[in-house]
Amino acid sequence: MSLDVSNLSFSYTKESRLVLNGVSFSAKSGDLLAVLGPNGVGKSTLFRCILGFLTNYSGQIQLNGIDLKKLDSRSIARMVAYIPQSTYPVFNFAVLDLVLMGMTNQIRLLGEPKAEHVEKALKAMKSLGIDKLKNAGYAEISGGERQLALIARALVQDAKILIMDEPTANLDYGNQIRVMRRIRKLADAGYLIILSTHNPEHAFLYANRVLVIKDGCVIADGIPSADLTAELIGTVYGVKVHVDDYQNIAGVHKICVPVDTDYSDNADD
Amino acid sequence: MTDNSADDRKLPNYKLRFLILLILTVICIFVSFAVGRFSLDISTAAALMYVKIVSMFDPHVVLAQNYADYSVLFNIRLPRVIAALLVGAALSVAGAAYQGMFQNPLVSPDILGASAGAGFGAAVAILLGLGSTDIMIFAFFGGLAAVGGAYGVSLLSKGPSTLSMVLAGILVSSLFSAGLSYIKLVADTTNELPAITYWLMGSLASMTWMHVIYVLPIILIGLIPLFLLKWRINILTLGEDEARSLGVNTGLLRLAVIVCATLLTAASVSITGVIGWVGLVIPHFARMAFGCDYRRIIPVSVVMGACFLLAVDDCARTMATIEVPIGILTAFLGAPIFAYLLITGGRH
Structure with missing residues (x-):
C-alpha cells in the first residue's frame, strides 16, 4: 500500500486563503507518519482531502498509484479508514454494534451483519483488548476504550491506510501511551498510519516519519529523532523547547520539554 | 484497559x-x-x-x-382502530428515522415542515369548500410540497447539510404557518374557521374504510424501504464524515430516509390532522427499552407507536362526554415527557 500526495493545494472558497499550499509527501505500508503543526494549519483539511471528503483540490493524491478523484466513496473506504477523535456520542450504541459499522462496505445495501461479521468484529476487538466490552454502551466506556473501539471499527473495514485525527486528544496520560503503543503495533503489522498530534514526544517514541506543517506548507519531512529539532518545534509552535537524549534500558530516545524561564508574557515575541 | x-x-x-x-x-x-x-x-x-x-x-x-x-x-371501530395503529406506527418510525438522520434525539417527524404544509393544504381545501377526500389529498400534497421546498433550499445552501436542512425546515414551516394564518383570517367564521381549527387539532373520530384504504399503501411504501435500510440508518447517526469514510453514499441514503419519512408523515397527517409528540416520544421509549440499534428501533417503533396511539385514542373516546381531539391529548402527555428529556439531556 502506498500513498502519494503531490503538490496538493486547497482553499474552501475561491477568494479565501490557501489552507494547503503545495503539500507533497509519500508514505508506504509500515509507516507511522506523525503530522505536527499548530491548530488551524490545515492538518484536518489534508486528512479530509485524502479521505475523499474534499474533492476540489489541485494537485494529486494517489492511493496505490490510482488517482483518488477516479475512485468512488465505496472504493476509497476499502483502502482508507478514518478514525475520528473519540467524542461523546449522541446515541449510545453497544460497542460491538459500533464496530460492526466498519463492515458497511462489505455488506449489501439492504443487508445486515451476519454471524461471520460479528465474529470478525470480535476478533478485531480482542486484538485490541476490548472484546469484553462488546455489550457495553459506547457512551459508558472510558475515552481510551472509545478510541480503541473506533480503531477496531477501522480494522474490520479492511483498509490498509488508517487516518487518525489526534487519536490521543481527550485521553488521560496513561491512555495516551496505551493507545499510541497499539497504533505502533498496527504500523509494525503493515498498516500505513497517518496521525496528527501536538505532542512531539509521541512522534519521538512511536513514529518513524514526521511531517511538520505550518501555514499550509510542509516545512519538514523526515525522521523524528533526526529532523524534529528543538529549533523546529520552537518555530512551529512559537514556544521555547529543549530536546535531549534520554537513555534507558530500551536504548536512547529523545525527550522534549518546554522551557519557560521567563514568566513575562512577551518572552518569546 | x-x-x-x-x-x-x-x-x-x-x-x-x-x-x-x-x-x-x-x-x-x-x-x-x-x-x-x-x-x-x-x-x-x-x-x-x-x-x-x-x-x-x-x-x-x-x-x-x-x-x-x-x-x-x-x-x-375497526377502521378507526386500524387507522390509529397505522398512524401511530407511521409517525413513530418517521420520527425514529429523522432522529437518527439528524443525529439528534429531540427531532420530530415534522422537522422538515410536513405538518405545516399539510395544515396549509387542508385549510386551502376547506376554504374552497371541498369535501373530505379533497381535504385529505390537499393536505398530503401540501406536506410533500413543504418538505420538497425545505430539501431544495438545503441543497442550494452551503454549509453542513443537516444543519441547513433543519434551518430550511424551520423556514418552510414558518412560511406555511403564515399562509395558514392568512387563510384563517379570510375564512368565514361560522363554518370554515371552526372546521380548520378542528382539523388542526387532530382526530381519529371520522375514520372510515376509505381513509384506511387510501393511507395503507402510502404507509407501506414509506415503511418497507426504512425496514430494509434499518441497519444503514445506524451509520447515518455517526455524522457525515464518518459515514462517508465507511463508504456510504450519505446524500442518497439521506434522501431515501427523507422520502420515506415524509410519505409516512404526510399520509398520517392528511387523514387525522396534526398529531404531535408521538413521533418524538416513542423513539425515545424504544431506545430506553431496546437500545440504539436501528435493527431493533424500527420494528419496535412500529409496534410501540401503534399501541401508544391506539391507547391514547381510547382515552380520547372515553375521557369526556364529548370526544377530546387526540392531538390535544398527545400534547398533554408529550409535553411533560419532553420536559423530562430536556432535563436529562435526551440521552439514554
Whole structure:
C-alpha cells in the first residue's frame, strides 16, 4: 500500500486563503507518519482531502498509484479508514454494534451483519483488548476504550491506510501511551498510519516519519529523532523547547520539554 | 484497559420485551373494540371477529349477529382502530428515522415542515369548500410540497447539510404557518374557521374504510424501504464524515430516509390532522427499552407507536362526554415527557 500526495493545494472558497499550499509527501505500508503543526494549519483539511471528503483540490493524491478523484466513496473506504477523535456520542450504541459499522462496505445495501461479521468484529476487538466490552454502551466506556473501539471499527473495514485525527486528544496520560503503543503495533503489522498530534514526544517514541506543517506548507519531512529539532518545534509552535537524549534500558530516545524561564508574557515575541 | 463495570455485560432479553410489547398491543386492540358510547363487550367483539374471518374463507358460515353490533364493530371501530395503529406506527418510525438522520434525539417527524404544509393544504381545501377526500389529498400534497421546498433550499445552501436542512425546515414551516394564518383570517367564521381549527387539532373520530384504504399503501411504501435500510440508518447517526469514510453514499441514503419519512408523515397527517409528540416520544421509549440499534428501533417503533396511539385514542373516546381531539391529548402527555428529556439531556 502506498500513498502519494503531490503538490496538493486547497482553499474552501475561491477568494479565501490557501489552507494547503503545495503539500507533497509519500508514505508506504509500515509507516507511522506523525503530522505536527499548530491548530488551524490545515492538518484536518489534508486528512479530509485524502479521505475523499474534499474533492476540489489541485494537485494529486494517489492511493496505490490510482488517482483518488477516479475512485468512488465505496472504493476509497476499502483502502482508507478514518478514525475520528473519540467524542461523546449522541446515541449510545453497544460497542460491538459500533464496530460492526466498519463492515458497511462489505455488506449489501439492504443487508445486515451476519454471524461471520460479528465474529470478525470480535476478533478485531480482542486484538485490541476490548472484546469484553462488546455489550457495553459506547457512551459508558472510558475515552481510551472509545478510541480503541473506533480503531477496531477501522480494522474490520479492511483498509490498509488508517487516518487518525489526534487519536490521543481527550485521553488521560496513561491512555495516551496505551493507545499510541497499539497504533505502533498496527504500523509494525503493515498498516500505513497517518496521525496528527501536538505532542512531539509521541512522534519521538512511536513514529518513524514526521511531517511538520505550518501555514499550509510542509516545512519538514523526515525522521523524528533526526529532523524534529528543538529549533523546529520552537518555530512551529512559537514556544521555547529543549530536546535531549534520554537513555534507558530500551536504548536512547529523545525527550522534549518546554522551557519557560521567563514568566513575562512577551518572552518569546 | 481500565477496569470497568461495563465489562462482560449481558444484553437484556430483547426478544422477550418485544413479545410483551406485541401482547400488550393485541390486548389494546381488543379493548378498543369494546370501549365507546355503544356498549359491546370484548367477548362479543372477539366472536364477531372470529366469525367474520371464518366467513371470508367458508361461504357456508353466515354472520347471524345483532346488526348494530356488527355495524359498530366493522364500520366504525375497526377502521378507526386500524387507522390509529397505522398512524401511530407511521409517525413513530418517521420520527425514529429523522432522529437518527439528524443525529439528534429531540427531532420530530415534522422537522422538515410536513405538518405545516399539510395544515396549509387542508385549510386551502376547506376554504374552497371541498369535501373530505379533497381535504385529505390537499393536505398530503401540501406536506410533500413543504418538505420538497425545505430539501431544495438545503441543497442550494452551503454549509453542513443537516444543519441547513433543519434551518430550511424551520423556514418552510414558518412560511406555511403564515399562509395558514392568512387563510384563517379570510375564512368565514361560522363554518370554515371552526372546521380548520378542528382539523388542526387532530382526530381519529371520522375514520372510515376509505381513509384506511387510501393511507395503507402510502404507509407501506414509506415503511418497507426504512425496514430494509434499518441497519444503514445506524451509520447515518455517526455524522457525515464518518459515514462517508465507511463508504456510504450519505446524500442518497439521506434522501431515501427523507422520502420515506415524509410519505409516512404526510399520509398520517392528511387523514387525522396534526398529531404531535408521538413521533418524538416513542423513539425515545424504544431506545430506553431496546437500545440504539436501528435493527431493533424500527420494528419496535412500529409496534410501540401503534399501541401508544391506539391507547391514547381510547382515552380520547372515553375521557369526556364529548370526544377530546387526540392531538390535544398527545400534547398533554408529550409535553411533560419532553420536559423530562430536556432535563436529562435526551440521552439514554
